[in-house]
């Protein structure tokens with residue numbers, strides 16, 4: 001159960017390989033494109049095992065009404081739950097059901113200085129932010145980290161547009177971004193925008209908290225990332241409903257519960273909003289918290305978990321769901 005979207009049909013006009021394992025899809029919606037700002041995303045209906053599921057993809061670049069297209073970048077993930085595999089199976093001319101743009105990762109203009117930090121495919125929302133800040137003549141820098149240059153999309157374009165404001169970090173060249181140093185170098189009044197894997201976000205959040213910087217000046221967006229443990233099958237028991245549900249290795253708890261007819265509210269489905277939180281009544285093994293919603297202390301307590309991303313490693317879990325169905329009539 002997700003907050004309502006306004007859906008439309010879109011045709012894939014063009015697919016371009018923009019880096020190793022990253023494809024740029026150009027989508028032409030039947031109803032035309034809606035205005036959006038950098039950091040926005042659309043939801044896309046994908047088919048996994050023949051069943052529709054929703055995946056969110058950042059809109060790449062800045063709004064351009066003339067072209068009438070949305071651009072999304074999709075990385076083929078070996079540990080994909082099926083979304084990227086489905087997208088990569090599509091060819092130009094294929095049709096998709098997509099939502100209107102939404103933005104929960106919006107730039108606030110008027111700050112004296114900005115730092116943008118992107119890890120891997122996390123560049124997709126950050127790319128448009130960098131272009132918008134450059135167009136507005138804002139003072140900013142972009143730190144872009146990846147495993148190797150060939151896997152990092154938009155590098156040439158960013159280099160041409162940003163010049164010295166772009167710093168590239170690549171593991172295979174022995175140059176890794178140190179997020180603690182990044183946060184240490186933040187000057188008062190700076191806003192930091194981060195999109196990358198969970199480990200990057202956690203590192204930034206810890207360093208930010210340790211420096212006592214204003215909470216509102218750190219903006220981040222995560223993408224489905226691997227947790228501390230490999231994803232394996234586990235069982236969820238919901239005593240109140242008398243149900244036992246298997247969660248497959250390539251499935252989220254949220255999806256498995258939905259398939260079993262257990263209603264759990266959700267929205268972001270990337271571990272940020274906390275809407276899908278379930279109560280953990282008991283568990284064996286380890287709760288592999290993969291969200292950025294709970295604090296470290298809350299994660300250590302293991303009393304709740306985000307069903308959209310978090311899992312159980314080497315064990316099972318007994319839960320109750322916050323959603324109790326409609327408790328009123330009209």
Ligand code: FES
Pocket residue numbers: 265266267268269270271272273274275276277291293306307308309
């Ligand atoms: S739906 Fe937002 S944290 Fe799970």
